[in-house]
Structures are given as structure tokens and as C-alpha cells.
Amino acid sequence: MEYQELIEKHFDGNLSEGEASLLEDLMQSNPEIKNEFDFQQDLIEGLKSKRKSELKARLNTVEIPAVPFFGTMTGQITIGASAVGAIFLFGWLMIQFSPNEELEAVSETSPVVESEAIASKENEEAGATIEAPVVTIDTSKETGSSTKNGVKPTVKETADNKSKKESEKVVSEPTPIKPVQPAIADSFTDEKVRVNVNENNTQELSSLNDLKINNTLDINNITNKRKFQFHYQVRDNQLFLYGTFDKGVYEIYEVNAKESKRVFLYYNKEYYRILLNHKKVLPLEKIDQDELNEIIEALN
Amino acid sequence: MKEAELFERIKKGDEDALEVIYKKYYRMMTKLVLSNNGTEEEAKDIYQEALLVFWQKSVSGKLVLTSKISTYIYSICLNLWRKELERKKRHSYEEKDGVQHMDLEAKEKARIVLGCIDQLGDTCKKVLMYYYYDGLSMQDIAEKLGFANTNTAKTKKYKCKKKLDEVVKTQYSKSDFVD
Known part of the structure; x- marks a missing residue:
């Protein structure tokens, strides 16, 4: 068998072991045979390379359907991030603009309200009422000190207390009244909060014509709003107080006149104005005693 | 198209079926x-x-x-990619000079061979490529290219190969690749 035939059989894959051994010996002993073998190998490699290139070129013309954006990893990450973002945004909006849910949560802890009747004599001509959801007023004594147009605090709320509709008081004495700081219970956690009013205060209270003590506003304290640390909002006949208030006692005074109504917050020995005709969250603005008196006088 | 049918078509050298598979498993692979x-x-x-x-x-x-086509191709992809990663790793340790010199000579030879293949007629190219790359039998080549019979395919292959030998040898001589 000539070496050309052996080489051909080799590249056809039909070489037997004996023939392979023979070809190996021939190539080692004769460089010409080795060169011919290498030459044939170059040709066949070239043919294989050519064919491979043709097939690849054909495959490259195949149109691969584009993966939908949501099918790609980038798309999935984007959609996932968007969904998470939307959830957070939704949650944030719910927290910011839906305090009612928190109200319900807070309402579960019903406050204990103790109230005591003040000397109540209803004046038919009186138009102003003071609402006192959480009040205990002692009117046993009477003093001569009085301040024109003063308002006697008759309402007390704590962070734990609210909705005290059962405590309605009527105050009627035609003498000027003066705001009286309530005697707050020793502990903020004390469920019973008393407001002690001395006789002088009683007189002052009664200076408003026919003051009625009613409970119309539900008060809710919201402490988890970073944005609002000392703010309020009046909505749906509810007062939302934003802030921790040092976990202390605050009081809400509602003064009802014939045609208008004013509400004040008493906290840390200061009075703050509560505007009822704003639904937005507003900062609590301090008002001094004189201004408070003027407001009350204006209500009469 | 069912997988068995696709495979049968592939075995017969149906390049359209190859395209179908290529498209079908592209993303997966x-x-x-x-x-x-x-x-x-x-x-x-x-x-x-x-x-x-x-x-x-x-x-x-x-x-x-014995498995799904996709499983078989996937395993090849896996092996090829492992080899490629190993090659990349080795590449940085190789002495590039010697390799480059050998590559240049091999590339020049390959360029000459490819040029000579292009000089062949279309039928000659197909016969030789089908035979050496695809591994088609003479009978399949005869059927695929519409030859009268297997002998015609064998004769065609012999003549085409001889012609390629001559053309490449001539080109090698000009480039001093033949001793």
C-alpha cells in the first residue's frame, strides 16, 4: 500500500491499528511522507474551516426573537425595583395622609374620663360653651380674683385619653373668666386626669354667658411622623396631634359660641391655637394669655 | 415540530432544521x-x-x-465554556512570542487553502466539505447533490480533492511552504 493511500485512509478515519503504526514509521523515516501528511492535513482543516464558517454565517442570519423587557435580567430588576418602590411610596402616602387608621389603633385604648359637675346654671342668653371631655372641676370655693375675658380650662386630654363624651358640664356665671392651669395628675400614665378649679376660677368660668361643656372633637396623638413633630390637623371632626409631646399631658379646650367655635391646646403651661377650618397639617402656634382672652371675648 | 422529527432531519443534513434548533434554544444556551x-x-x-x-x-x-436535544447541546456548551475559561487562564502564562510565530505561518497556510477552496466549483466545494466536515456518506452526498449514484459521488470527490491538491501546492510553492 502506498503512503498516499494510508494518509487518505487516515483522514477518512478508516485506518487500522497496523496501518496507523506503519504510517507513523514511514513519516518518521521519510520527511517527504511527513510533509505530504501535513499538507493533506492543511487541506482538510481548510475544508472543515470553510464549512464551519458557512454554517456559522447561516446561523448568524437567523433572527432571534427579542426577549421582552420584562424577560431580561435588567427588565426584571427594574420591574422588581419599581414594584418595591411603588409599595413603599404607597405605604408612605398611606401613613402621611391616612391618620384615621392610626386613630382606630389609638382608640382601642379607651381613656378613663372623670368629670364632675360644676355649678351649672344655664343662662338662656349665653352663647358660648366650653367642651370638656376629660375634666374634673372643683367649684367649692369662690375668690375675688378675676381677669377680664379669661377662659377657664375645662378640658384635659392625655396621650392615653380621648373621647370623653360623657363628661358634659355647663358653666354659667356672668363674670369674666381667666384661664386656669389644670392640676395635672402626678403621672402621665395615670389614667385619671383631674383639673382642679378653685372658686375664683369658677367665677371666671361663669363670666362667660352660658358656657356649655361638651365633647365634640376626638383627639388622636400620632407619634410616628418624623416630618411633623409638633403639628396638628383637624379632619372629620377629629383632632390629630402630631408629636410625642414628651409623653406628657396636653389639654384641649373647645369654646363654643353661638356662631363660632374656637379650640386651643394647653401643653407645658402654654396655649396653642387650633384652627378648625384647615384640613392640612399645621404647626402648633403659641398664643399668649392676653390673646387668648381677646379671642374668648370676641366669641361673646 | 417534534424533537424526534427535528433530529431525523438533522441526521439527513437538513440545514433548515439546524436553524430551527438554533433559534429554539438560543436564549437557554x-x-x-x-x-x-x-x-x-x-x-x-x-x-x-x-x-x-x-x-x-x-x-x-x-x-x-438518549436525552433531549437541548440537554445534549447544553452539556457541550458547558464543556466548551469551561475549556474556554481554562484557556483564558492559561493564556496569561504562555510565552506569546513563539506562539505568535507559529500562528503566523499557520494562518498564512490557512489563508492560502481557503483561497484555493474558493477557486473550486460550487459542487466540488460541497462534496469535499460534506465529506470532510459533515461526515456525510457518499450515498448521502449523492442524494443531497442529486448525483446519479454513490460512485458518481466518489469520483467527484476524488477529482475535486486532486484539483485542490494541485492548486494549493502551487500556491505553497510560491510562498515557499513546500520543501
Whole structure:
């Protein structure tokens, strides 16, 4: 068998072991045979390379359907991030603009309200009422000190207390009244909060014509709003107080006149104005005693 | 199209069926490389190489498929990509000078051979490529190219090969590649 035939059989894959051994010996002993073998190998490699290139070129013309954006990893990450973002945004909006849910949560802890009747004599001509959801007023004594147009605090709320509709008081004495700081219970956690009013205060209270003590506003304290640390909002006949208030006692005074109504917050020995005709969250603005008196006088 | 039918068509050297498979498994196969530090181009290249291995083995009748086509191709992709990663790792340790010198000579020879193949007629090219790359039998080549019979295919292959030998040898002589 000539070496050309052996080489051909080799590249056809039909070489037997004996023939392979023979070809190996021939190539080692004769460089010409080795060169011919290498030459044939170059040709066949070239043919294989050519064919491979043709097939690849054909495959490259195949149109691969584009993966939908949501099918790609980038798309999935984007959609996932968007969904998470939307959830957070939704949650944030719910927290910011839906305090009612928190109200319900807070309402579960019903406050204990103790109230005591003040000397109540209803004046038919009186138009102003003071609402006192959480009040205990002692009117046993009477003093001569009085301040024109003063308002006697008759309402007390704590962070734990609210909705005290059962405590309605009527105050009627035609003498000027003066705001009286309530005697707050020793502990903020004390469920019973008393407001002690001395006789002088009683007189002052009664200076408003026919003051009625009613409970119309539900008060809710919201402490988890970073944005609002000392703010309020009046909505749906509810007062939302934003802030921790040092976990202390605050009081809400509602003064009802014939045609208008004013509400004040008493906290840390200061009075703050509560505007009822704003639904937005507003900062609590301090008002001094004189201004408070003027407001009350204006209500009469 | 069912997988068995596709495989039968592949075994007969049906290039349209190859395109169908290529399209069908493209995302699945390239994802393997893409998710293992490969580029889109590398992923495509590996998949095409794997698919052509599958093609060669199927057409030459050397493959007895015992799994799904996708499983078989996937395993080839996996092996090829592992080899490629190893090659990349080795590449930085090799002495590039010697390798480059050998590559240049081999590349020049390959360029000459490819040029000579292009000089052949279309039928000659097909006969030789089908025979040496695809591994088609003479009978299949005869059927595929519409020859009268197997002997015609054998004769054609002999003549075409001889012609290529002559053309390449002439070109090698001009480039001093022949002693």
C-alpha cells in the first residue's frame, strides 16, 4: 500500500491499528511522507474551516426573537425595583395622609374620663360653651380674683385619653373668666386626669354667658411622623396631634359660641391655637394669655 | 415540530432544521455563558460551536441520542465554556512570542487553502466539505447533490480533492511552504 493511500485512509478515519503504526514509521523515516501528511492535513482543516464558517454565517442570519423587557435580567430588576418602590411610596402616602387608621389603633385604648359637675346654671342668653371631655372641676370655693375675658380650662386630654363624651358640664356665671392651669395628675400614665378649679376660677368660668361643656372633637396623638413633630390637623371632626409631646399631658379646650367655635391646646403651661377650618397639617402656634382672652371675648 | 422529527432531519443534513434548533434554544444556551462571566459574543460563539458539534455527530451518524436535544447541546456548551475559561487562564502564562510565530505561518497556510477552496466549483466545494466536515456518506452526498449514484459521488470527490491538491501546492510553492 502506498503512503498516499494510508494518509487518505487516515483522514477518512478508516485506518487500522497496523496501518496507523506503519504510517507513523514511514513519516518518521521519510520527511517527504511527513510533509505530504501535513499538507493533506492543511487541506482538510481548510475544508472543515470553510464549512464551519458557512454554517456559522447561516446561523448568524437567523433572527432571534427579542426577549421582552420584562424577560431580561435588567427588565426584571427594574420591574422588581419599581414594584418595591411603588409599595413603599404607597405605604408612605398611606401613613402621611391616612391618620384615621392610626386613630382606630389609638382608640382601642379607651381613656378613663372623670368629670364632675360644676355649678351649672344655664343662662338662656349665653352663647358660648366650653367642651370638656376629660375634666374634673372643683367649684367649692369662690375668690375675688378675676381677669377680664379669661377662659377657664375645662378640658384635659392625655396621650392615653380621648373621647370623653360623657363628661358634659355647663358653666354659667356672668363674670369674666381667666384661664386656669389644670392640676395635672402626678403621672402621665395615670389614667385619671383631674383639673382642679378653685372658686375664683369658677367665677371666671361663669363670666362667660352660658358656657356649655361638651365633647365634640376626638383627639388622636400620632407619634410616628418624623416630618411633623409638633403639628396638628383637624379632619372629620377629629383632632390629630402630631408629636410625642414628651409623653406628657396636653389639654384641649373647645369654646363654643353661638356662631363660632374656637379650640386651643394647653401643653407645658402654654396655649396653642387650633384652627378648625384647615384640613392640612399645621404647626402648633403659641398664643399668649392676653390673646387668648381677646379671642374668648370676641366669641361673646 | 417534534424533537424526534427535528433530529431525523438533522441526521439527513437538513440545514433548515439546524436553524430551527438554533433559534429554539438560543436564549437557554447563551444564558449559561452570560451568567458565568461571558459576553454576549462569547455566548453566541460557544452556542454555535456546540450546535455544530451536535450537527457533525448527528449527520455523520455517530450520535445516538438518549436525552433531549437541548440537554445534549447544553452539556457541550458547558464543556466548551469551561475549556474556554481554562484557556483564558492559561493564556496569561504562555510565552506569546513563539506562539505568535507559529500562528503566523499557520494562518498564512490557512489563508492560502481557503483561497484555493474558493477557486473550486460550487459542487466540488460541497462534496469535499460534506465529506470532510459533515461526515456525510457518499450515498448521502449523492442524494443531497442529486448525483446519479454513490460512485458518481466518489469520483467527484476524488477529482475535486486532486484539483485542490494541485492548486494549493502551487500556491505553497510560491510562498515557499513546500520543501
